[in-house]
Amino acid sequence: MNICIWVFLVCLAPYPTLSHTHDVASAISKLRFILDIDRDLTLQLDTLSGQVQHFKDTIDLIRTAKLQPLPDILEGKIEDFQGSEDNLKHPTDQLVIIKRFYEKWNPVQQHLSSSSAAVTLNRIVDQLKTNWYLAGEAMNGILRLHETYGIPASDFSDGRIGDYQSRLKMSTRDLLDIGTQAYQIKKWEACSEYFQLAEERLSRMLQNSSANRDDNSSCCENSYNRNSFEANFLDINATLFLGYAYDQHHYCELKLGNYHNALDLALKALKIAPDNSNLMENVGLIKDYMAGKVLQRPESSEDFQPAELAICKQSVVSDLQSQNFEHFPVDSESFQIWAKCNYHDNNNPALLIQPIKREIILDKPYLEFWHDFLLDSEIDDLKELSLPGLARSSVAGTKGYEYSDIRFSQSNFFSDDSHPTVRSISARINKITNLTTELADNLQVANYGVGGQYGAHYDFGGDNVAEEFFKNGNRVATVLIYLSNVELGGMTAFLRPKIAVKPEKGGALFWYNLWRDGTGVLETEHAACPVIVGVKWIANKWLRYHGQEFVYQCLP
Incomplete structure (x- = not known):
């Protein structure tokens, strides 16, 4: 707002609030209030003068910050990161950009927060207040990668992780x-x-x-x-x-x-x-x-490392062995090889011409992978839909859905009516599995940040979740769709048996969460390994038990 206009409005504002000025001239006894009015106006004028000066100081501070644009702070390399998220895959680059943004604007935010002028700039202040949260989360992400994979601090500092080199250095x-x-x-x-x-x-x-x-x-x-x-x-x-x-x-x-x-x-x-x-x-x-x-x-x-982290670390060893990356000791335990592949039409006429490319990974728990489940154009639709409303992901808890330290991602939800692509995905899942999606959860689209992960968990609900979770029955099955490839890390790790599935853009994992008696399949405990290099996008469709009574092929 123009300073002159802002000052003018503030000067006018006090008058309607001075109710004791009413009818002063018609009563001599009220003339004593003139002294009070004079004192009040003088104090307000002094205060206003201070506010105007503070506002001017804030403007000067903002202008000073703008004199050193982020491209200059980043040593002129900002053009390397514009235009595509593919240019922001390295964790060192991600951390440095987030921290430089915070370090540049934090003085402005602190100045505004201590100023009454901040009332007129609430939106800016609120945006700036999130900077430290973002910077703190980015540092926590680096520390998660350090702890999970044993990557030395010097590698992050210099931006060198295997064959992957950052553009920036710490x-x-x-x-x-x-x-x-x-x-x-x-x-x-x-x-x-x-x-x-x-x-x-x-x-x-x-x-x-x-x-x-x-x-x-x-x-x-x-x-x-x-x-x-x-x-x-x-x-x-x-x-x-x-x-x-x-x-x-x-x-x-x-x-x-x-x-x-x-x-x-x-x-x-x-x-x-x-x-x-x-x-x-x-x-x-x-x-x-x-x-x-x-x-x-x-x-x-290491005394407190969850069991899934060993699986995550082993999965990265395989990717880095060819790069002669010496920091990961090779575990002697080998992972189960996927062996059963076929074209699957599920006896559905709609799939006869273009059957699903199905790969059966495990029999217990039953786990299969659908290759080329989504087209690139459908993936682009989901990302475009999700970006404006991405917010911190939550998990089911005793008090409903709540934030948890085991999950570090942002997500958004979409009903079948929200977009033709969302509706098409639900229909495709129904054709492949025979399971109805009418009472399924809305499609969740999630994006993982620096070192983003999801600790070991089950998709089905138990005694540790609120009653509202079971409104449409428990989660009978899960479809986990990969919307991007991930260069390093970001595997989906299953704890029993110990396997890790590498994200494949357009592919999807499918598994059943419940046994015949309705109890949860404990072998489906899984985790999202921290992302080292890359940008991880996924979508989840959780199918509910209600409506499946006559079609659900119960596990033995």
Whole structure:
């Protein structure tokens, strides 16, 4: 809004609210209110003046931010990421872009949030408030990939994962932020690795700094070939950041039971911050640990890894063996080979001319794969429909559908009446399976973000879900449709037996969730492995038991 117009409207606003000004001139006894009115107007004018100045400061801040566009912050490489999601497949690129956007706009958001002018810019403020959530989720995604697949922090930092190379590289600030995030969520191995990388960079910057220059930004930019954004972050004092890294890092090493490393880092931090009482206490504690006076069981993130992560890791080993990627130990356990393939028409005249390409993966649980189930044009329709309304995915719980830390994706739902393609998919499923889709859940379309995954779960409901879940009966069968290929990771892992299915664009998995007596098939427990490289899109159609009574081929 034009500032002059905004000021004019605000100036007019107080008058209708001053009800005691009514009829002052007709009663002498009310003339005393004139003094109150004068005082009120003066205070409001002073306040208004401050608001206008704050608003002007905000405009100046926004203009300053715009003077350094995101393309410049990203070292002129923004054109590499425009036009197609295919250019945003590498997790390092994804993280760097999200964090640069946050780091650019967060000062503006904080300024607006503290200003009454923010009332006129609510939509902008709300959008900016989501930035830290996005940046935090991106860092958590990197940490999930680190933990699940054992990919070293140095590979993410340099953007090198097997044969996949990112266009961007992480800055020193990125390393410090991810290390801090790992510290906060107790991922001690990752915490140690990322802080060590940050320390190496900061030490190199300080060693190469000119003796007659106190401006660390110049040394940082020249010695490490970082852009001005990196330099501006570090120009306060690189030594302080190094001390911070030592301090956080020593605690991670302490939790891992690496006492000699922890002591060395704590002493280095004390040289930079000699008055830090917490560090002094920890030095004494570490010495007690080393002397055996105090016992502590070392903590490792691997102690708490879910079973499905081993399957996810093994599935990636197969993809990376040909790339000589040494960071993944090869498991001796081999995966079951898919053997039964045929053209399936289900005795349905509509499928005689173009039968489904069916591959039977397992007999127990019964699991089959339909190749070329969707056309590329149908996939494009689903993505186009979904993008505007994508929102954080939820899971069925005791209180209805709720958010959960085991699922990291965004999704949208579509009824058969929403689009001809959605209706066509339901009809096709009915022809292939003989199962009615009239009472099925709406088609869910989901997109996974940085390190996106879905922990081990069942599609059928049990005692742990709300009664409303069973309105149309339990989920009798699942159709999981892949809307994209995924270069690395993103497998669908089944825990019993241990197999992983690689996403194939246009293909679909089908399985039954219930036994003859209506109880759940426990062998259908499955998970979506974290996506390493690629963009994963899927669609789910969950078929309900009601309406299937005379057509459902019950499992024995």
